[in-house]
Amino acid sequence: xAPAFDRTAxxxxxxxxxTSLPALExxxxxxxxxxxxxxxxxxxxxKRQLGHQRADAVARPRTEAEICAVVAACxxxxxxxxxxxxxxxxxxxxxxxxxGVILDLSAYNRLLWVKPGVGRAQAGIRxxxxxxxxxxxxxxxxxxxxxxxxxxLGGLFGxxxxxLGSINYGPLAARGNVxxxxxxxxxxxxxxxxxxxPEAMLLHHVYGCNGIVLxxxxxxxxxxxxxxxxVSFDAFEPALAFADALAAAPGVVKKGVTLLAQPIPDLLLxxxxxLGGALQPASHAVLVxxxxxxxxxxxxxxxxxxxxxxxxxxxxxxxxxxxxxTEYTWNHTTLHxxxxxxxxxxxxxxxxxxxxxxxxxxxxxxxxxxxxxxxEWIRNLEGALTCSALQLIRYSSDERxxxxxxxxxxxxxxxxxxxAFIVEDxxxxxxxxxxxxxxxxxxxxxxxxxxxxxxxxxxxxxxQPGHAQPELVTLPRF
Amino acid sequence: xAPAFDRTAxxxxxxxxxTSLPALExxxxxxxxxxxxxxxxxxxxxKRQLGHQRADAVARPRTEAEICAVVAACxxxxxxxxxxxxxxxxxxxxxxxxxGVILDLSAYNRLLWVKPGVGRAQAGIRxxxxxxxxxxxxxxxxxxxxxxxxxxLGGLFGxxxxxLGSINYGPLAARGNVxxxxxxxxxxxxxxxxxxxPEAMLLHHVYGCNGIVLxxxxxxxxxxxxxxxxVSFDAFEPALAFADALAAAPGVVKKGVTLLAQPIPDLLLxxxxxLGGALQPASHAVLVxxxxxxxxxxxxxxxxxxxxxxxxxxxxxxxxxxxxxTEYTWNHTTLHxxxxxxxxxxxxxxxxxxxxxxxxxxxxxxxxxxxxxxxEWIRNLEGALTCSALQLIRYSSDERxxxxxxxxxxxxxxxxxxxAFIVEDxxxxxxxxxxxxxxxxxxxxxxxxxxxxxxxxxxxxxxQPGHAQPELVTLPRF
Numbered sequence: 009x010a011p012a013f014d015r016t017a018x019x020x021x022x023x024x025x026x027t028s029l030p031a032l033e034x035x036x037x038x039x040x041x042x043x044x045x046x047x048x049x050x051x052x053x054x055k056r057q058l059g060h061q062r063a064d065a066v067a068r069p070r071t072e073a074e075i076c077a078v079v080a081a082c083x084x085x086x087x088x089x090x091x092x093x094x095x096x097x098x099x100x101x102x103x104x105x106x107x108g109v110i111l112d113l114s115a116y117n118r119l120l121w122v123k124p125g126v127g128r129a130q131a132g133i134r135x136x137x138x139x140x141x142x143x144x145x146x147x148x149x150x151x152x153x154x155x156x157x158x159x160x161l162g163g164l165f166g167x168x169x170x171x172l173g174s175i176n177y178g179p180l181a182a183r184g185n186v187x188x189x190x191x192x193x194x195x196x197x198x199x200x201x202x203x204x205x206p207e208a209m210l211l212h213h214v215y216g217c218n219g220i221v222l223x224x225x226x227x228x229x230x231x232x233x234x235x236x237x238x239v240s241f242d243a244f245e246p247a248l249a250f251a252d253a254l255a256a257a258p259g260v261v262k263k264g265v266t267l268l269a270q271p272i273p274d275l276l277l278x279x280x281x282x283l284g285g286a287l288q289p290a291s292h293a294v295l296v297x298x299x300x301x302x303x304x305x306x307x308x309x310x311x312x313x314x315x316x317x318x319x320x321x322x323x324x325x326x327x328x329x330x331x332x333x334t335e336y337t338w339n340h341t342t343l344h345x346x347x348x349x350x351x352x353x354x355x356x357x358x359x360x361x362x363x364x365x366x367x368x369x370x371x372x373x374x375x376x377x378x379x380x381x382x383x384e385w386i387r388n389l390e391g392a393l394t395c396s397a398l399q400l401i402r403y404s405s406d407e408r409x410x411x412x413x414x415x416x417x418x419x420x421x422x423x424x425x426x427x428a429f430i431v432e433d434x435x436x437x438x439x440x441x442x443x444x445x446x447x448x449x450x451x452x453x454x455x456x457x458x459x460x461x462x463x464x465x466x467x468x469x470x471x472q473p474g475h476a477q478p479e480l481v482t483l484p485r486f
Numbered sequence: 487x488a489p490a491f492d493r494t495a496x497x498x499x500x501x502x503x504x505t506s507l508p509a510l511e512x513x514x515x516x517x518x519x520x521x522x523x524x525x526x527x528x529x530x531x532x533k534r535q536l537g538h539q540r541a542d543a544v545a546r547p548r549t550e551a552e553i554c555a556v557v558a559a560c561x562x563x564x565x566x567x568x569x570x571x572x573x574x575x576x577x578x579x580x581x582x583x584x585x586g587v588i589l590d591l592s593a594y595n596r597l598l599w600v601k602p603g604v605g606r607a608q609a610g611i612r613x614x615x616x617x618x619x620x621x622x623x624x625x626x627x628x629x630x631x632x633x634x635x636x637x638x639l640g641g642l643f644g645x646x647x648x649x650l651g652s653i654n655y656g657p658l659a660a661r662g663n664v665x666x667x668x669x670x671x672x673x674x675x676x677x678x679x680x681x682x683x684p685e686a687m688l689l690h691h692v693y694g695c696n697g698i699v700l701x702x703x704x705x706x707x708x709x710x711x712x713x714x715x716x717v718s719f720d721a722f723e724p725a726l727a728f729a730d731a732l733a734a735a736p737g738v739v740k741k742g743v744t745l746l747a748q749p750i751p752d753l754l755l756x757x758x759x760x761l762g763g764a765l766q767p768a769s770h771a772v773l774v775x776x777x778x779x780x781x782x783x784x785x786x787x788x789x790x791x792x793x794x795x796x797x798x799x800x801x802x803x804x805x806x807x808x809x810x811x812t813e814y815t816w817n818h819t820t821l822h823x824x825x826x827x828x829x830x831x832x833x834x835x836x837x838x839x840x841x842x843x844x845x846x847x848x849x850x851x852x853x854x855x856x857x858x859x860x861x862e863w864i865r866n867l868e869g870a871l872t873c874s875a876l877q878l879i880r881y882s883s884d885e886r887x888x889x890x891x892x893x894x895x896x897x898x899x900x901x902x903x904x905x906a907f908i909v910e911d912x913x914x915x916x917x918x919x920x921x922x923x924x925x926x927x928x929x930x931x932x933x934x935x936x937x938x939x940x941x942x943x944x945x946x947x948x949x950q951p952g953h954a955q956p957e958l959v960t961l962p963r964f
Contacts, residue, residue, distance in 0.1 A: 146708075
């Protein structure tokens, strides 16, 4: 796979890098362990593979000059670089497999400019900070994970998918959501380039393996005042029908529709008692964000489907209290559920648009108590409404976990496997030669997050004209 | 159908009404003929049936008190009332069949208030004026016809469908687009009531037959700076594929996608020579409005499908020149095409989402030169992307026109028949008992736009519990 790195030599060369740049903010104490990890512990598989991995030092640069200085030094010394935002990823994206330097970009975080519908910022900006700074412009990010408070824009681009707002704009990968990036190469004299979409998207969701993204230019959404509500149902079917109808309704402006079927609300009540009332024991919960002007329409749909509004918070209340139900959706659901029941893990599914509610209901019946249904409505890359799922799974063994995921595939549901830390393994093993060619261009020495990109190991084969899709290679175990 | 009105008696009683209210603005001269008509002449069928119809007088009230005074006087005298906005409808909605008074609401036109996502205005406000007054709030109407410059909000509600913007919000009838209306009854002492959605929607597209709408509260959209472009193609198939891909792309913010297949661009060039360059002889044209921030994405899609951008106007240019391609879409296309070729008429189709491009291509091949393809992309009531069509038809006879429309239906395409002036006849003849009950409530004397609502003739039958869908009755010929 990656060139073998001698751990002792890497540690020694990292010390040389650190020493050579005394003006930078370096972390070399026991905080390095925490800064080498993310939320990969959601997966018992990844936790076993990655939990012990750590870097030798963390750099926290504040300017492009400082970033280039670290990168140049690492290139000269042959030290692996793993780029990190806030470490809210779930796939071990920012866990270094061969030590070296963590390039923590969280202090490189300025909002550069905002125009109608487009904004540009440095990679380390927190999503919530960016939204806050654009509030007077009445604009906001189009799709954000539930970790928006701490997650960075660069991290979302480098290892994320989308989230709240994807019900309108699809995943971050959909054309128009990212307009361009400024990236630098890993070389003794780093080169900066501006890449525009679609070329810029070759760096998306590649875990920082094929270039260091410094700035991002992204499409923005109008910032509506969002009303947050929880709608509770006694039975699963009407909850599913309500959520799908609300998600589809073209005249009802919304940002998120989440269905937490039983026993998930009960698990959340255990982990977060303050949710009492909003979530009701033995009830299924639909968490929704709609524009305040859509409240009448929401109430009509709730009544039509026999639901009960068990929480209602207007935008001003959310802003004032800083309490938001968005932090119980997407992978925050996973986080809180695992807190309540340590035997749980999860997987990520993409249903087929048009068959999505049927597939969700069928698979819920199929697995019974072994898989808990958590659905998030989105538009897919083609703009069709569907729901994706972050199903909670009672873990028993790796084999059973794979078997469950395979059953989903057998039902025509795609799986984005969150128990793999290799870029391609989360994506059905497909190698993208253009992604590898970009790494050849921006990381010719193979120092960026080594061991995460399967295509890099077979890059010579990929460079042949008319090459076939390469065989999957066996990875070293860590 | 309607109670028989003696034309001479109606004329006489109208004179009594006019004389009794000398302080009002009345029109009784030869302008009454024009104010009794709309664009029903797009249809040779309607032109023959309605072209000679006129009212006896037109009232142009400025206040609710003035409106109530006219209505009360008409109720006392038994004079028919036909409500009118700007007369931009195509179905003879505001053409009186039994004389009487035209209630022209175009001077009752104040914007009442605007909140984020919701606005309220008097029925006679012009759509373009409302948008202009909301510009500082960066909000605009969600879906407007191509006649937005002159058409009124009340007219859109009373006899319209949607239009530009329906690609995002669906038709005006979709839940959430209209929140409520204030209406008055036709009685010697008119009663005002506030109706909220969904009940308010019983007055939508009923041609002012079952209540007089004075104010409307509607959902608003964020006002993006819209870039206008024409993309030209040598062949139909790539134009169709491009338009569909652009319409579907979830990350590309847009307001309208229109496909004018040959020979429509050639017809428009003949009628509107200033379009030279933007429209190209023998080319198929896709007219698009996208957010300025989406220009990169637009260019990518154009290149992928082998199109040429033959017109590009940024929002500032459109605002400055007041020239906009929106006035060559929807039924403005029909208007200009008929100018160039008097033998043309049209029909309105709703394709099945998912099969829409296939159906459009098949029917284009089926009819050859007899039907010209004009497609408008929208979301339907359920939120699914589809295209509707305002196909231009070479008129030969009523029988052939019906035959063509039947062929569309046989292919699974719905027709909203624009050659019928009866509410139900444009909607597959279906009578809605709730619409009729609303007329019983707000127009117990049957004075509103008599002869347009089929269900009114069978209201006693409808009032029976458990009644069946009534038989269609034969209408009097005018």
